[in-house]
Amino acid sequence: NAGVTQTPKFRVLKTGQSMTLLCAQDMNHEYMYWYRQDPGMGLRLIHYSVGEGTTAKGEVPDGYNVSRLKKQNFLLGLESAAPSQTSVYFCASSYYLGLNPNQPQHFGDGTRLSIL
Amino acid sequence: GENVEQHPSTLSVQEGDSAVIKCTYSDSASNYFPWYKQELGKRPQLIIDIRSNVGEKKDQRIAVTLNKTAKHFSLHITETQPEDSAVYFCAATSITGNQFYFGTGTSLTVIP
Numbered sequence: 001n002a003g004v005t006q007t008p009k010f011r012v013l014k015t016g017q018s019m020t021l022l023c024a025q026d027m028n029h030e031y032m033y034w035y036r037q038d039p040g041m042g043l044r045l046i047h048y049s050v051g052e053g054t055t056a057k058g059e060v061p062d063g064y065n066v067s068r069l070k071k072q073n074f075l076l077g078l079e080s081a082a083p084s085q086t087s088v089y090f091c092a093s094s095y096y097l098g099l100n101p102n103q104p105q106h107f108g109d110g111t112r113l114s115i116l
Numbered sequence: 117g118e119n120v121e122q123h124p125s126t127l128s129v130q131e132g133d134s135a136v137i138k139c140t141y142s143d144s145a146s147n148y149f150p151w152y153k154q155e156l157g158k159r160p161q162l163i164i165d166i167r168s169n170v171g172e173k174k175d176q177r178i179a180v181t182l183n184k185t186a187k188h189f190s191l192h193i194t195e196t197q198p199e200d201s202a203v204y205f206c207a208a209t210s211i212t213g214n215q216f217y218f219g220t221g222t223s224l225t226v227i228p
């Protein structure tokens with residue numbers, strides 16, 4: 001199993017450009033998440049999904065959109081990139097087990113995004 | 117929403133000593149508390165977790181304690197080794213598991 005795979009690993013954008021980050025998992029997980037990690041601020045949740053076709057806002061959703069058309073994929077879009085979105089982006093996934101829903105998250109290797 | 121605070125932000129210990137990292141949370145409904153280790157340039161990886169129906173959990177040199185009344189939980193690493201050097205994150209989530217709230221991280225350095 002590859003686990004959680006993120007593409008691309010690195011990207012440099014100019015202000016105003018758009019791009020999509022792809023997250024794919026092969027563990028048949030129901031839940032998927034997008035985080036951003038900035039120095040001294042830990043991991044902050046951008047958007048998440050509890051199943052195919054569903055998405056929800058996290059702590060810092062502004063400037064981002066997501067889609068989950070297939071259970072194994074979770075896409076994060078930046079419509080008009082801004083320098084404040086320079087960060088390392090991590091995707092994660094986890095099981096949902098009904099009465100015991102809290103299961104550990106499995107993370108991808110991250111995408112380092114710089115916006116000039 | 118939940119607020120997780122983590123202390124200290126940096127910690128240096130001599131090899132063989134113990135390290136303790138503490139986190140507090142605000143939402144009494146939180147009931148699952150994982151700890152992640154992140155080496156430089158790598159992904160966060162789960163090292164131990166605890167659920168609210170348990171007060172302590174141990175896995176070899178790593179242990180986590182939970183005080184639900186005081187709403188705090190701690191990571192204990194004994195007999196530290198240089199390979200324990202990393203950033204450690206605590207997190208908390210509610211019973212729905214929809215959102216995880218992370219602490220700001222502790223950079224642990226183990227001095228040989």
